[in-house]
Amino acid sequence: MNYIVNCGKKHAVAIDRKGELNKPFEISVDKSKYSVGVRRLKEDGSILTLMIDHKVVPIDVERRGDGMPVRVFLKGVPFDVEISKVASTRFRPELPEREISGEVCAKLPGQIIEFMVKEGDAVEAGAPVCILDAMKMENEIVAPKKGTVSKISVETNAVLAKGDLILVIE
Amino acid sequence: MNYIVNCGKKHAVAIDRKGELNKPFEISVDKSKYSVGVRRLKEDGSILTLMIDHKVVPIDVERRGDGMPVRVFLKGVPFDVEISKVASTRFRPELPEREISGEVCAKLPGQIIEFMVKEGDAVEAGAPVCILDAMKMENEIVAPKKGTVSKISVETNAVLAKGDLILVIE
Amino acid sequence: MFKRVLIANRGLIQANCVRAVKELGATAITIYEEEDRDSAGVRNADEAYELEMRDPRQRPYLDLEQIVELAETQKVDAVHPGYGFLAQNGKFATELESRGIRLIAPREDGRFNTANKFRVKVSAERAGMPVLKGSEVFSDRETLLLAAKSLEYPMVLKAAHGYGGIGMRVVQSLSELESAFDHIQATTRKFLMNSPEVFLEEFVHGARHIEFPILRDKSGRTIVFPELECPLQRRFQKLVMETPAPHLDPSMRAQLQSEIQVLCDRLNIEGFASIEFLIQGGKPHFLEINGYIQPSHTATSLLTGVDLLKEQIRLLSGESLNVDHSCTIPNHHVIGTYVYAEDPEMNFTPSPGKVDRIYLPFGEGVFMQTSIFSGARISPFYDPMVAKLLVRGCSRNEAMLKMGIALEEFFVEGVKTNIPLMRGVFKSKEFKNGTISPEFIENADNRRKLVDSLKSSKDFEVAALVASMSLHQDGETLRKIEVMEAEQGSSSVLGAATRWLKPRKSRRKL
């Protein structure tokens, strides 16, 4: 399969389709050739460790909602990536329109120490709606879009887990 | 429930039947009273850590084939125990006769480097039957009982996991 | 020595205090809240007591009443507060003393040192030390506006009883000054400072920050250790520690060591303290005295072989100093790096959560203090420090080399850390020649440059390769599932493709 990846500059990546996960892959990036072995996998099948030209490389990949990689970490060092073309004989992940959700969730575990809005308030995109206290730091949480606060689902001083719903803007 | 346990000397242990796993138990041993909380459990339900009178105690228990404890480890320090009486309103584990098995298994992972017997040989209890090489050390494995070698199930140089069957004496 | 000592803190300092108390032959008693129950300090203590969450707005470790109650019912004869939390709390000290319990904190003339930055500054000035230009103390807005007129922006607003970067703000303008004032007044209560008093001080650009740890017993025997430098901070908290300070003229070290001796005698300090200076253009300015042992002092222990924590407890129990003076002259070089669970790319936003993978460095001259492990949960409620990495070399160069390699080996996944950033720091010219300023990495561009300096052109190819591999791998996984399901109708591996069946949230947009 062939990929065009923006990372610093555009790179053409070709992975041999006949590659087997338990044998090293022959992968070419532009003019360079790499021998790549898959060393460790997570339960969900994603890759934890690669062996690239006899060097162990722990990796992590951040993905967009649709599963496309946006960020790669090589032993913790981040690289922004954008896959601009996937030439495949088998699958081509479709990229749906992403619409901004009005759901405001806790971006970190912590405690809500103040609300700046109440239900029914109109808010501008980017306006602060509440303060989340996490690790001695007060984190301002802002409205993701313009609209009206239709629902506040927690109370002041509530302790939240990452991802808990705080309020909804419609 | 009441238990009589030989450990150094005989101890009378009484555990309040109304005890709840998530609350501290009131347990008396002879004249002493202990407050005991269950801190961590293994998946199989056995206890990993106790909180005994406000002290964290990592424990491990070795059991006989029938499940009766024979050895207790307090943070790695071994104590021989024998439960001589279980006065229960609910269950009383039965202690079946234990007959010595003629199955000889690998007591350690390692490699069989030599057999002293072949199928059909008569052996005395305690006679060496093979050498298991583990960690630079040659471990002599002896016959658990008098009898005839009815079956040798691995070959010389075979690499064995702990518990693998080596041979059978009948 | 004390018989029963209560350690009123958590994390690394808790475990380290428990160890020190046990080495001194006393009973180590400690406290914990529910989610810290499996921590090393709790595990190793002789007795550990769980605190109730009596007030949702206040963490149990700050629950002064509850802790004093426990100290009394458990009949302890001393309390070690660690640092932060109640370490500088006057009320806490008084409550304990009134019950005949000693708070392990430095004394002045036998009284608890209320850690009043301003009073100490005045004493230092009287002792003939150069201090920073600044105002008197006050707690009302009117005086604030007046005082501000006598200094230039940027200036520093300090709470008289602030600690560890709390209650200290650099301000560029009057409006910033006023909001900083309001903020400090507000946080005074939250962080249990002893009074809302503040004062203003000139801001010294690109100054170097050094401190001299000292031990002094009640008969006045004193050891002034070699200086520590913290060349890098963020939010007034230390990221790197070095001892001795690079490029500090030995004669200045000797001079400051003797001036400090004078100051300590004058204040009649007993126990452990750390005397801080700002150095600009070769000129030292007295800054403050810290009355508690901080993570940075591990570097001094490694350099000198003196267990500061243990000595601090011994001295405050009334025993006398028996450390030999040879350790006041440095014979090696020690560098330490603090590792925090936070995201330098997001201006050091805390990154609590579960550690998925961790690789720790080790080897000759490489030392770790950490309690994290694969699977550990990092609390969102406390200081996000997760590890101290220290190296010792025969020279600063050797130490820098060791730190560079150790940070390459050090890898944590699941939470974001400053490890990659610090790799860049120790590779940088600025750090090597000692011209890096404490604020250097407060600047987002500098941070980006440091991390980018780690990337070879090959790395970009590899990153592109990895992105493609991960997508390819999804394909392989999908195919496997199709095959398996075809073969045995099994759906046991369906989880393998979850990200395709129900899209995951991107971890990137925080």
Next chain:
Amino acid sequence: MFKRVLIANRGLIQANCVRAVKELGATAITIYEEEDRDSAGVRNADEAYELEMRDPRQRPYLDLEQIVELAETQKVDAVHPGYGFLAQNGKFATELESRGIRLIAPREDGRFNTANKFRVKVSAERAGMPVLKGSEVFSDRETLLLAAKSLEYPMVLKAAHGYGGIGMRVVQSLSELESAFDHIQATTRKFLMNSPEVFLEEFVHGARHIEFPILRDKSGRTIVFPELECPLQRRFQKLVMETPAPHLDPSMRAQLQSEIQVLCDRLNIEGFASIEFLIQGGKPHFLEINGYIQPSHTATSLLTGVDLLKEQIRLLSGESLNVDHSCTIPNHHVIGTYVYAEDPEMNFTPSPGKVDRIYLPFGEGVFMQTSIFSGARISPFYDPMVAKLLVRGCSRNEAMLKMGIALEEFFVEGVKTNIPLMRGVFKSKEFKNGTISPEFIENADNRRKLVDSLKSSKDFEVAALVASMSLHQDGETLRKIEVMEAEQGSSSVLGAATRWLKPRKSRRKL
């Protein structure tokens, strides 16, 4: 310096060599067999190559041909053998030299030191050192019987090229002597010794075992470090290391240090070596020269701040010594404990397997070198050392205290270790007053006594309590299952009672 260095070993020494080579700015290349693929050394190396298992009777790390091949194809200019395996192998050295590749092992007059114990003994005698009464070398049974007549039982039979306890036996009688001879002749091949030559030596009862590590460059500059003592062994392998040796008269230290200087000049040694002595009744006897860095030397690095591993590589690359002599006089006390995955109750039978739980000690003056973690698998095929725990104190007393507490905090479950036994050792009068003999714990009764010394009468009550609890807990579990099944017919938790449904084998009867 070398450009590309191949590290031909595994485990802690592999990781430590990789680190040292990287700190020296060279490319660190290493080897591994399938089951070691996730180890720290492999992870941190610049390049790692998996070895094939070409012969089921020989571990790949001993596969001389394969490793030499790799060294050649990868164009390395030096090979670090670590210790054990190929460290002392003459053939390996020759094969490499013939390809222009340096083996990192000490030289005598520029030649590879074939580590012939007997030849070195002769040189030492010529240099005027006291040596042990013994025979010439021989390799035939006739000479054996003759030579035996000239000594008394017990005596020691040594292979001229043995190492690390291999090829060394204490014998009590002629029959033991003969079987020991056969065993050594047999193992000569297995452990790749350079020849089947052996010799006999008197056995010195209750002697103390000390060694002086040295560094020497090609121009003859030499550092003789303070002595290390290994007061406790089993199967001739070290369990405890201490530096400096307790109760060694400083004048004897100085005298031996200068005699060693003479011997090294005479042999014209280049690189790292360690000179071993037996001390009995205050009288030293030269024992042998070890040509490789052992785990024990970490203690010397901690005491002196000199990275021996790094210096060894530097010196053998032809660079010159630049370590300052201050480190030849000890200013602290260091104690180290080796932790092995083995069962002291079963006469130290190896206990390989999976680590279920592990708690590591840390804190001021407490240092660990280990690569185990919860979930780690310990190989049945190699030396079972899993960790080195070191402490540094201002005095031997402080160091012993620190070691005692650190061992209490140190806990490993899943594999048996010598940790509980060592807790007993450091509590014992014998260790404290330094009268413990190296063989002390070879005796099963002594081992039992040491472990029993840890048990308070309360502990027996607690053990009884725990036994009852575990049985009670089974009951609770069963009841839960009954309830659950009644409620929802769920059998998901049935595993919880497996021990009742299908009895488990007792782990006790090995």
